[in-house]
Amino acid sequence: MDFIDLPQLLAAGGSVRPPGSKSISNRALLLAALAEGVTEIDGLLASDDTARMLEALRALGVACVEIGQGRLRVEGCAGRFPVRRADLFLGNAGTAFRSLTAVLALAGGDYVLRGTPRMHERPIGDLVDALRLLGADIAYLENEGFPPLRLAPASIRPGRAVEVRGDVSSQFLTGLLMALPLTGREMTVTVAGDLVSRPYVDMTLDLMARFGVRAARQGGQVFTTPTGARYVSPGVFGVEGDASSASYFLAAGAIAASSGAPLRVAGVGRRSIQGDVGFAGALARMGAIIEMGDDEVSACRPPEGLRGITLDCKAIPDAAMTLAVTALFAEGETRLTNIASWRVKETDRIAAMAKELGKLGARVEEGRDFLAIAPPPGGAASLRPAVIDTYDDHRMAMCFSLAAFGTPLRINDPDCTAKTFPDYFARFEGIVAPAPVIAIDGPTASGKGTVSARVAKALGFHYLDSGALYRLTAFAAREAGVGWADEAGVAAVAAGLDVVFDDGRIWLDGREADEAIRHESISVGASKVAALPQVRAALLFRQRAFHRAPGLVGDGRDMASVVFPRAALKVFLTASAEIRAERRYKQLIDKGMAVTMASLLQELRERDARDAARTVAPLRQLPDAVLLDTSSMGIEEAVAFVLDLARDRGLAAG
Numbered sequence: 001m002d003f004i005d006l007p008q009l010l011a012a013g014g015s016v017r018p019p020g021s022k023s024i025s026n027r028a029l030l031l032a033a034l035a036e037g038v039t040e041i042d043g044l045l046a047s048d049d050t051a052r053m054l055e056a057l058r059a060l061g062v063a064c065v066e067i068g069q070g071r072l073r074v075e076g077c078a079g080r081f082p083v084r085r086a087d088l089f090l091g092n093a094g095t096a097f098r099s100l101t102a103v104l105a106l107a108g109g110d111y112v113l114r115g116t117p118r119m120h121e122r123p124i125g126d127l128v129d130a131l132r133l134l135g136a137d138i139a140y141l142e143n144e145g146f147p148p149l150r151l152a153p154a155s156i157r158p159g160r161a162v163e164v165r166g167d168v169s170s171q172f173l174t175g176l177l178m179a180l181p182l183t184g185r186e187m188t189v190t191v192a193g194d195l196v197s198r199p200y201v202d203m204t205l206d207l208m209a210r211f212g213v214r215a216a217r218q219g220g221q222v223f224t225t226p227t228g229a230r231y232v233s234p235g236v237f238g239v240e241g242d243a244s245s246a247s248y249f250l251a252a253g254a255i256a257a258s259s260g261a262p263l264r265v266a267g268v269g270r271r272s273i274q275g276d277v278g279f280a281g282a283l284a285r286m287g288a289i290i291e292m293g294d295d296e297v298s299a300c301r302p303p304e305g306l307r308g309i310t311l312d313c314k315a316i317p318d319a320a321m322t323l324a325v326t327a328l329f330a331e332g333e334t335r336l337t338n339i340a341s342w343r344v345k346e347t348d349r350i351a352a353m354a355k356e357l358g359k360l361g362a363r364v365e366e367g368r369d370f371l372a373i374a375p376p377p378g379g380a381a382s383l384r385p386a387v388i389d390t391y392d393d394h395r396m397a398m399c400f401s402l403a404a405f406g407t408p409l410r411i412n413d414p415d416c417t418a419k420t421f422p423d424y425f426a427r428f429e430g431i432v433a434p435a436p437v438i439a440i441d442g443p444t445a446s447g448k449g450t451v452s453a454r455v456a457k458a459l460g461f462h463y464l465d466s467g468a469l470y471r472l473t474a475f476a477a478r479e480a481g482v483g484w485a486d487e488a489g490v491a492a493v494a495a496g497l498d499v500v501f502d503d504g505r506i507w508l509d510g511r512e513a514d515e516a517i518r519h520e521s522i523s524v525g526a527s528k529v530a531a532l533p534q535v536r537a538a539l540l541f542r543q544r545a546f547h548r549a550p551g552l553v554g555d556g557r558d559m560a561s562v563v564f565p566r567a568a569l570k571v572f573l574t575a576s577a578e579i580r581a582e583r584r585y586k587q588l589i590d591k592g593m594a595v596t597m598a599s600l601l602q603e604l605r606e607r608d609a610r611d612a613a614r615t616v617a618p619l620r621q622l623p624d625a626v627l628l629d630t631s632s633m634g635i636e637e638a639v640a641f642v643l644d645l646a647r648d649r650g651l652a653a654g
């Protein structure tokens with residue numbers, strides 16, 4: 001999928017269980033592989049990052065077999081990988097790359113470790129320096145300080161003080177700690193300087209202990225693994241739900257779940273060993289109503305609304321990204337500090353966040369190690385539709401889904417969530433309620449425009465006259481000297497339309513265009529350009545950008561089939577060709593235009609045929625659309641008919 005279009009969302013609620021924790025999954029896989037005995041891992045995350053780790057372990061000769069119901073059986077190699085020479089590709093999985101670098105550097109074989117181009121831009125020098133102090137033999141294959149790496153058997157130097165910097169990534173310390181037992185000796189590692197994401201180190205120590213190795217810690221910076229330490233399988237190991245993945249749902253609850261029906265996230269809670277459960281505390285500071293159980297958390301919106309906070313995010317760098325988007329729904333500024341590590345993640349997350357939030361109209365200030373976000377002056381309701389780029393960063397894609405509570409938006413490359421949460425968008429859609437759409441399709445001059453506009457007004461909904469966009473495109477193409485058959489040329493015109501719909505009036509390039517685009521010659525042009533697939537594609541998001549709260553009535557030919565296939569109500573509004581020609585005739589005569597019934601009828605039949613016969617989005621009544629034939633019906637009656645249907649479906653009060 002190239003993109004996903006999200007409508008504006010009205011509310012969130014229900015319950016969700018996020019997939020297994022990435023950080024725990026990859027650590028557990030590696031520890032199970034290094035352990036004595038067989039481990040059965042339950043609830044393992046199935047995603048790109050865990051797939052890279054699994055592939056690597058299998059390439060190293062470790063038997064990892066799926067045994068059903070999300071359970072994986074790992075036969076530990078007791079600290080000695082059967083395959084002593086291998087070339088491993090680890091994608092952009094930081095958790096796999098850093099920990100395997102440390103472990104394989106001390107594992108006594110010859111290995112090459114590579115990743116994606118982005119992985120080759122992410123620093124690893126601090127870890128390599130620390131491993132070299134221990135006696136590891138590591139060479140950089142391209143750039144000094146960055147992957148890819150070549151590892152040869154180490155000559156361990158006992159008694160050496162190992163030091164590692166902790167201010168770039170905690171994964172360096174995590175990798176070292178997991179690898180140290182392979183030396184067989186007592187080893188002490190000291191963290192130099194600040195340690196970022198400390199909770200991830202606590203998680204590492206906790207998991208090592210569950211696999212039989214207790215590292216001692218003196219203060220927060222010095223860690224010692226004992227002589228003769230070896231990993232032993234705990235038998236069955238259960239992976240908790242991912243607390244970072246949970247953050248999107250909790251934020252959705254804090255933004256849009258009513259207090260009677262909070263959003264509940266299962267599989268993560270007070271007992272969790274993941275630092276990112278701290279995210280719930282940050283939401284609470286913003287005013288969200290949070291309830292924390294041992295193994296679940298629920299969130300809802302406070303009656304007085306969320307408020308901006310200043311937060312040191314050192315301990316929760318990943319979940320803090322979610323706060324950056326949640327900030328769009330808070331009163332005042334939210335300032336996220338101590339986030340320098342964002343710059344060396346899947347992408348430069350500070351720059352990416354600032355740029356994309358700016359597209360929505362947020363006020364953003366970006367610094368070396370902080371980000372300050374405030375909603376636009378009118379609050380989240382005045383966010384504007386935008387096309388969001390995701391930089392091959394799963395968290396960018398997931399974070400921006402939350403902006404849909406303020407505006408419709410398009411998210412490019414949504415499949416990048418596969419890194420940690422392959423079915424994220426399907427799960428997200430399961431806990432949100434979109435603004436309703438009434439789709440009214442039908443042939444030309446059927447009266448659907450008038451009916452749709454009246455229905456919209458009666459319900460207080462927005463109104464989209466999609467035909468006007470095709471008319472505007474034909475008109476603007478003619479003005480620009482682009483032929484109506486020039487598909488790429490007309491599509492470029494459609495993409496660049498500078499159009500404002502303002503209370504029934506239409507402005508093109510700052511000039512009122514309503515009259516000009518209703519001309520018969522433009523009707524013909526509109527029906528021609530509407531048959532061009534590239535033109536339809538260029539106008540798709542423009543139409544979906546009308547899908548705002550409290551609701552939308554859209555009229556055209558493909559509202560129900562293509563633009564809003566999940567419309568709450570679909571109506572196919574038509575009338576006989578003769579009646580439609582007659583209505584049109586009266587309109588034109590009233591305007592003082594010279595036309596004949598015969599020519600009008602013929603032209604209308606030709607347009608019907610063209611709209612119905614084209615290969616893309618042809619005009620037709622869908623099986624789930626209600627037929628409304630207005631041949632012997634006045635406008636009032638037709639409007640009342642649609643409003644009745646809307647009421648039946650709960651789209652209107654009364």
Ligand code: DC
Pocket residue numbers: 444445466467468470471523526527528530531555556557558559607611
């Ligand atoms: O509804 P209208 O007559 O203003 O539409 C003008 C032309 O645009 C019509 O010939 C068909 C085309 N159109 C379309 O293909 N799809 C839509 N959703 C709306 C209009």
